[in-house]
Amino acid sequence: MYHFIEDLIQHPVFYYFSKISKIPRGSGNEKAISDYLVRFAKERHLEVKQDAALNVIIKKPATPGYENIPTVIIQGHMDMVCEKNTGTVHDFEKDPIQLRIVDDMLYATNTTLGADNGVAVAYALALLDSKEALHPALEVIITTEEETTMGGALAVDPSDLKGKILINIDSEEDHKLLVSSAGGIKVTQSLPIAWEEAPKNTAAYSISVRGLRGGHSGISINKGRGNSNKIIGRILADLAAEIPYYLQKICGGSATNAIPRETDAIILVSENSIKKLEAKIAEWNTILQYELKTSDPEVHISLNFVEFEFTHVFSEQTKQKAIASLMLIPNGIQSMSMDIEGLVESSTNLGVVTTSETELHFASDSRSSVKSLKVDIVKKAQLIAEVLGCELIMENDYPEWPYNPDSKIRKLFEKVYKEKHGTDIEIIAVHAGIECGILIDKIPGLDAISIGPDMYNVHTPNEHLSIPSTINNWEYFLSVLKEMKSFDWEE
Known part of the structure; x- marks a missing residue:
């Protein structure tokens, strides 16, 4: 050692x-x-x-x-x-x-x-x-x-x-031969932001999702790990039903091919809503710590006062469309392979959410080992974008790697492994690009x-x-x- x-x-x-x-x-x-x-x-x-x-x-x-x-x-x-x-x-x-x-x-x-x-x-x-x-x-x-x-x-x-x-x-796995992989495409939904003047007598707070494990959006998508972007969407939707607030910013994740671990949203609330807001965040900590007790036991939501004075916030319509996007954009496993036990066949990961001066961007990495199913995921994204009045951008489309039953290089690797270890090497496919x-x-x-x-x-x-x-x-x-x-x- x-x-x-x-x-x-x-x-x-x-x-x-x-x-x-x-x-x-x-x-x-x-x-x-x-x-x-x-x-x-x-x-x-x-x-x-x-x-x-x-x-x-x-x-x-x-x-x-x-x-x-x-x-x-x-x-x-x-x-x-x-x-x-x-x-x-x-x-x-x-x-x-x-x-x-x-x-x-x-x-x-x-x-x-x-x-x-x-x-x-x-x-x-x-x-x-x-x-x-x-x-x-x-x-x-x-x-x-x-x-x-x-x-x-x-x-x-x-x-x-x-x-x-x-x-x-x-x-990424020793004693295994990888013989097939998924194709993929990056899909970004762009939501135009209508800004309005920030109301008086409100305070800004940052809601932060932390403590998630994250991981590769293909390899780890079957581990049930929390997606911080989807979590912040659930929290914002729940708050909207009970507490009047104004949304100023959402930012989460750093790469579409990584399950996002951290997301922040900035909201503005009146003073008489702060205690209820604190209670709701405490409630969400309890909910998530129960839901993710196995996959992400260290998940936690924090609420922090933001001293900066914001002059503009999203319009109510933009806020509702942003929440709807976070809630409706597909995420996680979409189908499992019927040919290879335990193999994820199709999935999508809402990996990055960013706020610019003019738009909110929701970027996903979608994968499938079956081309038609990858197309199906994209069509669903297109419909959601159309309903919400958003633009959908598709890029970085790459093909799947189909299994070759007659591969000579696989047979050579199998032969050498058996001579070296006395057992057959495991043949695998992977849900990744x-x-x-x-x-x-x-x-x-x-x-x-x-x-x-x-x-x-x-x-x-x-x-x-x-x-x-x-x-x-x-x-x-x-x-x-x-x-x-x-x-x-x-x-």
Whole structure:
């Protein structure tokens, strides 16, 4: 067991993980990490290309004896979700991730770790740097903006790649092979704000939802965790039925692909309503602590006086439409797979709510492994938007990755695993967006698999990575590459 970071980084994978953890790489801010990858390749005299989307492709020739084996594409993404605990002083645009070891797990310090998908980058760099690993010709492609738009993968020029075998390293469960994933789309409902003058003799209060666990909006959508945006909608709807108040602002969540943990709403109330307001917030704490006692035991709602004097508030019609939006926009599991037990088939996550000077924006990440069901979710969103007089914007549409029963790379991974462990590896599908679907769409006949070590609570400040699992998965990965020489690819 490793106890100190200094010892851990002696391992090549963690050496490179620590290197990239010092470089800003939030989605949309990948220039520095992209340039680092280019320098890495040039220093080792490897063929490299950086495209307009800042994707980086690095090619390494086959080791002796592997020249006639099919070329393998190794793929992951360089960007990470940037989340931090409230009160944490950390600038993701310049500050390094502070790594720490707890037992056999690697954590950051009050921020996301970036193991999703820094592990893929670390594996790729360790492999490219290795003089001992045996492998066929490699085409390593590290993409950008996977966590937000899939823009990097969507911008890949397939003519830059010759390989027909893809090993994606963006899975989060060791001892499992990922063979299928959901497609997705970002849907944003925009509600025009009609402002009116703030009434006199009112006080401003902030209602804040805190203490939720959050998580990846695909991987964790089946865990029943609270969505802070939906919760604030329920609270505002309940208050509207009993207490006269004016709504000034709603803000919650930071990424559509993360279940929102924190949401704030600012309301203005008269002095004679304050005690009733306090009682209602106490009531909601009791309600939510009962409802979410298993999934989010630390949930709490706070009410805080805001000293700032607001001059404008939403009109009553805007307020009602905002509440209706929070209540009606679909959220959570929409359908379960009838083919794979326990697999979420379709879902949607109301991930981000923001207030600008002119509009309220309600942004959702919708997913499905069945294209027609993804379309159905979008149609429901369109109807809600039309009824409420809102504009609906659809973007970042990406395809699903269908299961391939004849996959040769899956059979090779299965063979090596059984020889290594004496048991069959588990085959899984995931309710999340994996870039495999986009690359398969671009490269006809591409045979894909996805692997990765055990990660927990990704997209949250409690994200952590199993150290022994990372090492085990790395050795498994190398064993498969080595075994490619003796595998019958014509079978």
